Amino acid sequence: MRKANHRSAFASDPKFMERISKQLKRDAGQPPHQPEVTAQPSAPEKKPSKATQRLKKVQHANMDGRLDLIAFDAASGVLTVCFPGAKLVSLNTMLRVHDAKATSLKTTWFKRVECLRYLQKDVFEEWGRSARFPLVVEEVYISGEANLLDTESVAAACKPVIDAFVSNGFLPDDSPAYVAHPLPYTSRGTAPGLVICFRPTVRAWGLIEDSTIQVATSLPG
Template identity: 45%
Template sequence: MGKRWAIASDPALLARIEKQEQSRAARGLQKEQVPPQAGEGRVRPQNGDSGAGSDRKPSQARLRSQKVALNNQDSRADFASYCAATNSLTMVFPRAMILGLNTSLRMHDAHQTKLKTTWFKRVEAMRYLWASEVQQWIESATYPVIIEEIYATSENICLDVEGFTSGCKPIVDALVHNGILPDDSPKYVAQPLGYTFRQKNRGVVIRLVPTTKAWGRIDDSSIDAAKAIPGD
């Protein structure tokens, strides 16, 4: 008790203790006010945005898509013809361009939708401007059909066949959308048959021609081989 009282009554010791407490308090305040490390407290970009904003350049795939979509809006020279002898419908789209599969895979869905909408409107215009030819086809068509897809391009390099036929999918969807084809299921479409080549005057030709076989022009022996695939 006496020792504790002696400490409490020593002014020099009490002053030293008070100074130590003030020093501790100051160190604690500094610790609370330590600035955040680099990056802390900074607003982070959301949804994959790199933060560059409008400085980001559009991708080559997007630029290509925009070019094709803009080009394909010109339908002034389009025409259709129905052949009663073969019961087929041929549709010609001069100056049309095709966006290949590899480019489509690198694009956002919104840009693909814009390209598809362009074809919907272009085929719709043909549906009305060439109503007589198209209507003859609709009334006489038998299914399934082969969709012959020919692409004459003026570009330096031709698309590969798989990429080209996949690139024609928006056109086929437009045919269905506008009632020229009931559906693109196997019941109505046996197979697409694509060919592409280079020439000065570019464009796309689509021909719908009936086939008597569900597998179109695939050889029967190939179908037999598929049917003979062994089980597990």
């Protein structure tokens, strides 16, 4: 049996064809449909984190080295460097920021120590001729801020400072052959700043008691 042709049935319906004709005429007089474009709201500007804000504040404070002082006592072999107004940043803050931001802080310290090297060339050269190693590095940080760093944080925060002394030729390296250990201390004061003192020691372990070294070197293997 032959199947009915539905298309032929529609074509033979005059009313249906009339409706199609009217629709085609209306469509011919209208512009093609353009999809509506909705403007996307711009993403709000990301606010810098507290760690980033803190790092910028510290970096800005450490750019001013106009009052920095350096002194060398040939008799004791002690080199003392004063950084008035300097600020330190905690290890937790450093861990929360991008490496590029941390590097910028290290660069700031490099430039500050570099200025000392050129402005106090005579002291730098005398130290280079007379320096004795290893050294105990005294790191005294006076802070005027509410949150006081602990001593471990002071030692960690001074690492970029010691690296700056190495990079500028004050120290051959910060390995145990040249730096026995840091000796950090911090307190609050009305005149904040950082003092670094390089003090020669006759023992590779600095101020650590000999008895403690003996215990450490006698641990069962």
